[in-house]
Amino acid sequence: MNYELNKSLNFIEQIVKSDLAEGKNDGRLQTRFPPEPNGYLHIGHAKAIAMDFGIAEKFGGVCNLRMDDTNPQKEDTEYVEAIERDIKWLGFKWGKVCYASDYFQDLWDFAEWCIQQGRAYVDEQTSEEIAAQKGTPTEPGTNSPYRDRPVEESLRLFREMNSGNVEPGKMILRAKIDMASPNMHFRDPIMYRVLNMEHWRTGNKWNAYPMYDFTHGQSDYLEGVTHSICTLEFVPHRELYDLFVAWMREWGAQTSRFTYQGPRQFEFNKLNLNYTLMSKRNLLVLTKEGVVNGWDDPRMPTICGIRRRGYSPQAILNFIDKIGYTTFDALNDIKLMEAACREDLNTRAIRVSAVVDPVKLVIDNYPEEQVEEMQAVNNPELRDAEGNTIMEGNTHAIHFSKELYIERDDFMEDGGKKFLRLGPGKEVRLKNAYIIACSDEQDENGNYKCIEKDSNGNITCIHATYDADTKSGMPGADRKIKGKTLHWVSCQHSIPCEVRNYACLWTCENPRDAIKQYEKENGVRGIDAMRPFLNPESLIINKNAFIEEFAKGLPALSYLQFQRIGYYNVDPDSTPEHLVFNKTVGLKG
């Protein structure tokens, strides 16, 4: 990836830069991206990925991919592969793939040390009792009756917790900190719980599993992470993170295992997008209820969905770069993401002609059997040093004939002066071909002779004449006309195709809050609380479109621009027999 060297650094990059300059961590920089493998990555993760991997790349460090797999109830190997695929697609490379479960033995040994130090104890109360004792944010909690039980007893029970003979919920290991702390995370947090469940990586070795707070900082420490970067909601965890890291440093020193100072946690604002729902729980409902066609539906905010929608990795990264990293809880406008997408696709999309809502156009004075081959530019933004479009290797063949399709809304019977497209008495240019004109002659009933209509009054065919001297590339083509340039395809050379046009899934800016409120007010949950806010027109399929034959041979996910319409890509389900295109984003304006 290319970074603009002179661009100002975000606040975390500034910290890293000065840490490096001061020689902290022996001049090392190490980060990690720590997803829980319990679902697909979404655009919010992309922001974290761009930070974690990007900062390591930028400052000569390393970033590991670490699966945060401490809860075997929710996690699965299926997601690991999807996560790796998505990160690679975004263009990032990890130092190595790690697993929190790699550290289960170390974590266990450390937990035993904590017990021996009198800093942890086994609690045998029910979860309800523990919750009640925790107090509230405004009232201090009270100590567990098991808090001061003998070290040897806790140690014996802790080992018992992992035997498989303890029922889940009967015992937990808690850190002895401060039940009156204003920070709720300090009120004797749970370190280990019994699950008695097979783990997809460690099998049946463990029955008791560590909690997030007793895993994350420790994993960072064991791995050698210097900067542990996460989102703002983990700010209240930082104090506890630091405490456990300090304990671990002590343990490490006593056992001569570790020497380094340890990682530090930094937080940035997570990505919120308007008209977008990001939460895994709700996304799952959409897939289960068939509102969307799976996790990679082009309307989903998942990375695989956005990829299928037609975004390039660079478009996503550009967008993330534009919104930046701060500590302000912002709500970003989806329009900015679309603008970033257009900006990128403009430089890489191949221009093709596709008529999405066709109406037939007959060139009356064009010879019946004649076919002309012409050249169309693939990408006019491909320019040489003088700023001229490069033609060499940047064109493909198209065919012109007597019968064409044009866009139905490019013709108006009475469009008025501001309508610069086709109509009776109007002249337009056909892209890469000829200037054509419709006559304004009327028959005895006052109907325009250039328009054929069916019995319902719908236009079925338009007649025009071409000016043979105005073929593109010829001197006569320089003639200036008032009308615009229209795209078209030849009836006998174009291919029928399916075009899927997408819009936002949601009709309200903040679907998460809207759904939450609807759930509260109406006592319903899940899909029933979502329906009122779903956009019924988020997918409009057009099966009657035609596209030039050049598009037939393009591979899945090719970036295209349907000229004058928008950016599209080739759907992975598209076949030569049944071409399918997804609308990525419309053209501006």
Place this chain on the structure above:
RNA sequence: UGGGCUAUGGUGUAAUGGUAGCACAAGAGGUUUUGGUUCUCUUAGUCUUGGUUCGAACCCAGGUAGUCCAACCA
């Protein structure tokens, strides 16, 4: 109602005690074989009240608003 974090045009972000700048959006105009692209221009901002200072968007205090924290989730 305890604690933490935050507040700059409509949106996002920069300015790190010394000229409030950029992008998107919106509007006007020029160019154009995409009503695209591109170019020019316009509109519009430091939440509030005090304090420190020669000087405050920036530091301090109060207020207001938003947000996070009371899972045997991460």
